[in-house]
Amino acid sequence: MTYLGNIAGIAGTISANGARWGGIDAEAVARMRTQNRFRTGLDIARHTAAIMRSDMAAYDVDPAAYTQSLGCWHGFIGQQKIISIKKHFGTTKGRYLYLSGWMIAALRSEFGPLPDQSMHEKTSVPALIEELYTFLRQADARELGDLFRELDAAKEAGDVCNTHRLLRRIDDYQTHVVPIIADIDAGFGNAEATYLLAKKMIEAGACAIQIENQVSDEKQCGHQDGKVTVPHEDFLAKIRAVRYAFMELGVDDGVIVARTDSLGAGLTKQIAFSREPGDLGDQYNRFLDCEEVDPANVANGQVVISRDGTLLAPRRLPSNLYQFRPGTGEDRCVLDCITALQNGADLLWIETEKPHIGQIGGMVRRIREVIPSAKLVYNNSPSFNWTLNFRQQVYDAWEAEGRNLAGYEREHLMSQQYDDGELAREADERIRTFQADSAREAGIFHHLITLPTYHTAALSTDNLAKRYFGEEGMLGYVRQVQREEIRQGIACVKHQNMAGSDIGDDHKEYFAGEAALKAGGEHNTMNQFAAA
Numbered sequence: 001m002t003y004l005g006n007i008a009g010i011a012g013t014i015s016a017n018g019a020r021w022g023g024i025d026a027e028a029v030a031r032m033r034t035q036n037r038f039r040t041g042l043d044i045a046r047h048t049a050a051i052m053r054s055d056m057a058a059y060d061v062d063p064a065a066y067t068q069s070l071g072c073w074h075g076f077i078g079q080q081k082i083i084s085i086k087k088h089f090g091t092t093k094g095r096y097l098y099l100s101g102w103m104i105a106a107l108r109s110e111f112g113p114l115p116d117q118s119m120h121e122k123t124s125v126p127a128l129i130e131e132l133y134t135f136l137r138q139a140d141a142r143e144l145g146d147l148f149r150e151l152d153a154a155k156e157a158g159d160v161c162n163t164h165r166l167l168r169r170i171d172d173y174q175t176h177v178v179p180i181i182a183d184i185d186a187g188f189g190n191a192e193a194t195y196l197l198a199k200k201m202i203e204a205g206a207c208a209i210q211i212e213n214q215v216s217d218e219k220q221c222g223h224q225d226g227k228v229t230v231p232h233e234d235f236l237a238k239i240r241a242v243r244y245a246f247m248e249l250g251v252d253d254g255v256i257v258a259r260t261d262s263l264g265a266g267l268t269k270q271i272a273f274s275r276e277p278g279d280l281g282d283q284y285n286r287f288l289d290c291e292e293v294d295p296a297n298v299a300n301g302q303v304v305i306s307r308d309g310t311l312l313a314p315r316r317l318p319s320n321l322y323q324f325r326p327g328t329g330e331d332r333c334v335l336d337c338i339t340a341l342q343n344g345a346d347l348l349w350i351e352t353e354k355p356h357i358g359q360i361g362g363m364v365r366r367i368r369e370v371i372p373s374a375k376l377v378y379n380n381s382p383s384f385n386w387t388l389n390f391r392q393q394v395y396d397a398w399e400a401e402g403r404n405l406a407g408y409e410r411e412h413l414m415s416q417q418y419d420d421g422e423l424a425r426e427a428d429e430r431i432r433t434f435q436a437d438s439a440r441e442a443g444i445f446h447h448l449i450t451l452p453t454y455h456t457a458a459l460s461t462d463n464l465a466k467r468y469f470g471e472e473g474m475l476g477y478v479r480q481v482q483r484e485e486i487r488q489g490i491a492c493v494k495h496q497n498m499a500g501s502d503i504g505d506d507h508k509e510y511f512a513g514e515a516a517l518k519a520g521g522e523h524n525t526m527n528q529f530a531a532a
Contacts, residue, residue, distance in 0.1 A: 003170045006030040028510040031148050034170065035141035035503075038177060042249055044133055044205035048179035049253035052208055055094060056255075056346070059445045060373060066439035069096035069181065069448045073103035073128070075135030077453050082176045083139055083491060092178050098448040099128055099206075101183035106454065118219040122188040122197055129182055129204035139176040141503050147173070148506075181257060181377065181448070182206040184242075186216040191237040198245035202254065209242050210257035210349060210377070211235075213336055215269045227265035228321060231272035232280045232336070236343045243344050257377050258340035259349035262332035267321045271305060271314060280339060282307075287332055288314040289325045334366045341371045347445065349377045354389050355434060361442035368443065375445040378438065382455055388414045390427040390434075398423070486529070496526045 001009070010033075011026035038044045058065040072078040078097050085095050102116040108128065109120035147170055154162040182201050187194030193216075198209055213235040214220065218228040239256055246254030271288070274281035285305060290312035298304055304313050314322045324332070337348045350363060360378070367374045391413035399405055408423065409415075418424050430437075435447045467476025485493035492498050501519050508516035520526070 003030060003034060003167060006033060025510065031144070031506075032510075034173075035144045036137065037140065037175060038133075038137060041130065041133065041203050041205035042251065044177055045202050045207045045249070045251045045254065047177065047207075048205070049207035049251055049255060052096075052179045052255050053253050056375070056445060059375060059439075063440045063443075064436065065094065066435065066444060067094040067096060067446045068435070069098040069446065070452050071098045071100040071103055071448065071450045071454075072132060073100065073107045073451075073453065075128075075131035075133075078132040078180075079135035079139050079176070080492070082136060082178060086174070086176065087489070087491075091174060092176070096179040096181060096446070096448075097132060098450065099125070099132070099180055099182040100450045101125070101185045103451050103454055104128060104183075106451075116220070118185045118188055118216060123200070125182065125184065125197065126200035126204040126206075129180060129201055129206050132180060133177065133205045136176040136178070138500060138503075140173075142497065142500065143176075144170065144173060145503050145506055179207050180205065181208040181210055181255075181446070184209050184211050186212050186214045186219050187238045187241075189216055191241040194238045195241035195245050198242045199249065202245055202249050202251055207251065207253070208255035208257060208347075210259055211238055211242060212259040212261055212349075212351075214261050214265070218269065226267070227261050228267045228269050229260075229262055229265045229332075230268070231270055231284050232339050233272065234270070235336075236339065239340060239344050255346045256344060257347045257349050258337070258345035259351060259377075260333050260336035260340075261351045262336050263329040263351060264353055265329075266324050266326070267317070268324065269321055271303065271322065277308070283335060285314075287324045287328045289323045290314050330363055334363055337363070337367045337374065338370050341367075341374055347375060347377050349379065351379065355380065355384050355386065356389075356393065357434070357438045357442050360438060360444070364443040375443050377446040377448065378442075378444045380435070380447055380449045382449065382451055385414065386431055387427070390430050391418065391423060393430065394423050394427045494526045494529045496524070501526075 007026050007030045010029045014021045014024050014026055014029075038047065055065070055067050059067070070081055072081070081097065082092060082095070085092055089095075101118070101120075104124050105114040105116050105118075105120040107113070108124050111120065114120055147166060151163065151166045151170070154166055184194065184197060184201065188197055194211070201209060212219075213229050215228045215230050218226075220227045235258075239258060242256050243254075246252065246256075268284075268288070272281035272284040274285060276282070286307070288305075290305070290307075293302070293304060293311050293313045295311050298311075298313075302313055303316060304311050306312075316322055333350055337350065340348065348367070350360065352359060360376070364374065364376065392410060395405065395408060395410050395413060408418070413423070435444070438444045439447070464476065464480065467480060468474070470476065472479070482493065484490075496502075496519070505516070505518040505520050508518055
C-alpha cells in the first residue's frame with residue numbers, strides 16, 4: 001500500500017471510532033507504520049530469505065553477481081555498515097551481515113573474552129541477531145523521519161513537484177534490513193539442542209544458519225589445530241533439525257550453510273556406524289588411519305573394525321580420539337559437501353588454511369561433478385596473512401615461469417622492503433580481484449570477513465590513544481575523528497540524531513501536540529553540525 005493509501009485507510013478507522021479518537025492523527029500513524037515495517041523477527045526472516053534465494057538464483061546465471069558481508073558483534077556496528085553501504089552505493093543489493101560465533105565468544109560472553117570453542121552462552125547468538133535487527137530497523141525509522149520532515153517542508157512551501165518526488169521516495173524506500181548469515185557453531189549440543197537454538201535464531205530474524213561438522217563439545221576455531229569431526233549421519237541429523245526449525249516457523253525458504261572443517265581436522269571422536277560396504281559410514285571409516293591386526297592378538301580394550309575380510313585397528317590416541325590418514329582432508333571435504341547438499345543443505349562453507357583459488361576451485365569442480373549447482377560461502381579470514389600468502393603465490397608462479405627471483409627470499413616476503421616492488425604490486429592486484437576471480441573460478445557465491453571490526457576497532461583505538469594521550473591532546477580526536485566525520489559525511493557526527501533523539505521528538509509531538517517538550521530546539525548543540 002502507498003503512503004497516501006495508508007493514510008486514507010487509517011483515517012477511516014479513526015473516523016469509525018468517533019470523537020474519542022479525535023486526538024489521533026492519521027498521517028502520524030501512517031508514518032509510524034512505515035517506520036516499523038517489520039513487526040516480528042519472522043517477518044524479517046521471511047523477507048530476507050526471499051532476498052537470499054533471489055541472489056542465489058542470480059549467481060547461478062552469472063557468477064559476477066556474487067554477494068558479500070562483514071562480521072558484526074554489536075547492533076551499532078551492523079547498522080553503520082548498512083548505512084555506509086546505502087550512502088556509498090545507493091543500494092544494499094548483494095550486501096549482507098555475518099554474525100560470527102568467534103566474535104560473540106571473544107566480545108559478548110559474560111565469562112569475559114573466550115576462545116572460539118562454543119563455551120559462550122548460546123542464548124547470546126539469538127540475542128545478537130535481535131539486537132542487530134533492532135538497530136537496522138532504527139536506521140529505517142531515522143532515515144524515513146528525515147524524509148517526512150523534508151515532505152512537510154515541501155508541502156509548507158507549496159512545492160508540488162518536490163512533494164510528489166518525496167512521496168515516491170517514501171513508497172520506494174529500501175530498508176536497511178538485510179540478510180544475516182548466523183553462526184550456530186556445531187549446534188551447541190545434540191540435534192535437539194541444535195533445533196531449539198535454531199528456532200530462537202529464526203524467531204529473532206535469521207534467514208540463514210551456518211552449521212559446522214565438528215564435535216560440539218570439542219569445538220575449535222576453524223583456523224586452529226585440534227579439530228574433531230563427526231560422522232556424516234550425525235551432521236546430517238543436525239542439518240535436518242535446522243530445516244525442521246525453519247519449516248515449523250513458516251520460513252520455508254530458510255537457507256542452511258553446511259560448513260566442513262575436514263581439511264584441517266585430523267581427528268574423529270567416533271567410528272561411524274556402517275550397515276554394508278560402500279555406505280556412508282563405511283566411506284567415513286575408510287579414511288581412518290588403521291593397521292592390520294591378527295585376530296589372535298587383539299589387545300585388551302582395543303577397538304577393531306572389519307573391512308573387506310581384514311581385521312583393522314584404528315589408531316587411537318590417549319585422548320580417546322581416532323586419527324585420519326594424512327593427506328585425506330580434501331577427499332573428506334568433497335564427501336562432506338556432496339552429502340550435505342544431498343540431504344538438505346543449500347550452500348557450502350569449506351574452511352581452508354589459506355586463500356588459494358586453485359585449491360578451492362579444485363574441490364568445487366569435484367563437487368560439481370555430482371551436484372552442478374553447488375556454491376560456496378567463503379571466509380576471507382583475518383586469520384590468513386593475506387600479504388604473505390599472495391606474495392608467495394606470485395613468487396611460486398614466477399618461479400614456474402623461470403623468472404629471475406634472485407632479489408627475493410620466499411619466507412621473508414612480508415618484509416617492508418618488498419612493498420614497492422613489482423611482485424608486491426601483482427600480489428596486491430590478486431588480492432583486490434580475489435573475490436571476483438574466485439566467484440567465477442571456484443564457485444563462491446558469498447564472500448565474508450568474519451571479524452573485521454574486531455581489528456578495525458583495535459587499530460583505530462590504538463591510533464586515537466597514541467594521539468589523544470600524547471602531544472596532540474584534543475587535536476588528536478578533532479583532526480583524526482570529528483573533522484573526518486564532517487568531511488566524509490558520516491551521519492554519526494550528529495550522534496544525538498543517530499541515537500534516536502529526533503524520532504523521540506516526532507513521537508512527543510504526535511502524543512502531546514504543542515505541549516511537547518522537544519530536545520531538538522535552538523540550544524541543541526547538534527545544530528552546530530547542520531551544515532555538515
